[in-house]
Amino acid sequence: MIHPNDLLIVDKSQVAWEDLVISPENEKQLEQLIKEQRFVDALQEYGLPVNHKILLHGSSGCGKTMTAKALAKQLSKPLYILNLSTIVNARIGETSQNLKGIFDRAARDKAILFLDEFDQIGKARGSEDKDVGEMRRLVNTLIQLIDYLPEKTLLICATNHIDVLDKALVRRFQLRIRYEMPDSKALDIYYDKLLATFPADLAQTTIRNYGLSYAEAKDDIYTQLKANLLARLVKEEESAIIM
Numbered sequence: 001m002i003h004p005n006d007l008l009i010v011d012k013s014q015v016a017w018e019d020l021v022i023s024p025e026n027e028k029q030l031e032q033l034i035k036e037q038r039f040v041d042a043l044q045e046y047g048l049p050v051n052h053k054i055l056l057h058g059s060s061g062c063g064k065t066m067t068a069k070a071l072a073k074q075l076s077k078p079l080y081i082l083n084l085s086t087i088v089n090a091r092i093g094e095t096s097q098n099l100k101g102i103f104d105r106a107a108r109d110k111a112i113l114f115l116d117e118f119d120q121i122g123k124a125r126g127s128e129d130k131d132v133g134e135m136r137r138l139v140n141t142l143i144q145l146i147d148y149l150p151e152k153t154l155l156i157c158a159t160n161h162i163d164v165l166d167k168a169l170v171r172r173f174q175l176r177i178r179y180e181m182p183d184s185k186a187l188d189i190y191y192d193k194l195l196a197t198f199p200a201d202l203a204q205t206t207i208r209n210y211g212l213s214y215a216e217a218k219d220d221i222y223t224q225l226k227a228n229l230l231a232r233l234v235k236e237e238e239s240a241i242i243m
Helices: 024-038 040-047 064-075 092-108 130-146 167-171 184-195 214-242
Strands: 009-011 053-058 079-083 112-116 155-159 175-179
Touching: 024 040, 024 064, 024 175, 053 064, 064 079, 064 112, 064 155, 079 092, 092 112, 092 130, 130 167, 184 214
Parallel strands: 053 155, 053 175, 079 112, 112 155
Antiparallel strands: 009 079
16 A cells, blocks of 8 residues: 655745746736734634635646745745645545545645646546546545645646546635746746856757747757857867867
8 A cells, every 4th residue: 555645845945036937927827825824813813714725726837836836935835746636546436545644744734735637536537437436435535635735735637638527626726826838928027037047148049939838948949058058068179179
């Protein structure tokens, strides 16, 4: 049997808030979330609910994981990352037990629990009739765990396919934030930020491609930079040999 702690990645990487590239609308919602988490005790004194269950959905590579990391830094909370596709196994009961152990640890540590590929919990066993009952029990377990999660523990779930999620699960999230593919203007701002740390003559050799996610754009521009830099170094090396 797998121990729940073995399914978690304790992520210690740091993402500064100013390095997070998201839409102004999403940033406004997340800044409100940060304020609520910082003043959770005061809100509870007034009997006001604290938003602490967030569903990030939309296009891949547009900042969902980076958002979780940036929130962890802003709130000085440990970040536990779980990919749900790694724990859904042949025994639904064991999967439910693992989930409970993971939620218990996150609650005990007042952590941020990030569940990536959240749609896996609804897709993995729902396609075959014999699994429908077992999958329903697993979803029920997850609903209960979400319902009883303390407000000082932040649950962030991410999916590229919100349409396949159980509607009862979706209703549990107080915030549902959509991440969309960036337009050309947003990508130009992102390219400017990426290239600002490199010498101007090297940055000017790159070609800006569009219709990409932020992650794709970063990979593309870094690949170009490396190719151009290596070509320059090889040329300098060859010139030195000739001389």
